[in-house]
Amino acid sequence: MRHDGQDIERLALVDSRRHVIAPPGVKALDERxxxxxxxxxxxxxxxxxxxxxxxxxxxxxxxxxQQHMFILLARLASFGLSRPLRRLAPLMHWMRxxxxxxxxxxxxxxxxxxxxxxxxxxxxxWSLIAEGDDGPFIPxxxxxAIIRACREGRRPAAGARxxxxxxxxxxxxxxxxxxxxxxxxxxxxxxxNG
Numbered sequence: 712m713r714h715d716g717q718d719i720e721r722l723a724l725v726d727s728r729r730h731v732i733a734p735p736g737v738k739a740l741d742e743r744x745x746x747x748x749x750x751x752x753x754x755x756x757x758x759x760x761x762x763x764x765x766x767x768x769x770x771x772x773x774x775x776x777q778q779h780m781f782i783l784l785a786r787l788a789s790f791g792l793s794r795p796l797r798r799l800a801p802l803m804h805w806m807r808x809x810x811x812x813x814x815x816x817x818x819x820x821x822x823x824x825x826x827x828x829x830x831x832x833x834x835x836x837w838s839l840i841a842e843g844d845d846g847p848f849i850p851x852x853x854x855x856a857i858i859r860a861c862r863e864g865r866r867p868a869a870g871a872r873x874x875x876x877x878x879x880x881x882x883x884x885x886x887x888x889x890x891x892x893x894x895x896x897x898x899x900x901x902x903x904n905g
Contacts, residue, residue: 713757723749724785732818734895745769765824842891856882
């Protein structure tokens with residue numbers, strides 16, 4: 712991933728930070744612990760925008776006990792203990808069923824730091840909140856957005872590649888409106904330049 716202008720390695724699900732998800736116009740999620748998620752965006756965004764200083768993509772699970780458990784298991788796996796941990800899968804599945812407290816509001820965020828054309832620093836955070844059981848629909852929305860674009864005459868070029876330049880966040884608005892999902896960008900550039 713990119714951090715302070717350098718390509719570095721971090722452990723997915725181990726590297727974590729606390730964050731408040733607050734897309735404009737919706738009640739924020741309470742602060743929670745997020746763990747780094749190993750997604751292609753961590754590599755693709757710095758390739759697309761070389762002036763990108765940092766990018767961090769995190770996901771948080773509620774209740775927090777489950778998030779801490781995943782972080783612990785990921786840390787143990789990083790020490791080479793993944794084979795013995797597989798035997799714990801049935802127990803973990805059973806324990807997940809016991810953790811019925813928490814919230815039905817989920818969220819995700821992407822934090823990006825970069826340099827503008829005028830040389831000033833910029834920080835933007837894209838946040839999303841999904842209410843109820845709508846979060847699991849989000850991964851399939853990229854395919855639905857491409858299909859919708861094709862129906863509107865915007866066909867992607869042939870061949871396998873990243874969809875980074877094929878879709879924009881606006882392409883997802885229609886699908887978010889069909890569900891109880893809110894997303895938006897906060898520009899925090901003034902805070903880092905102040």
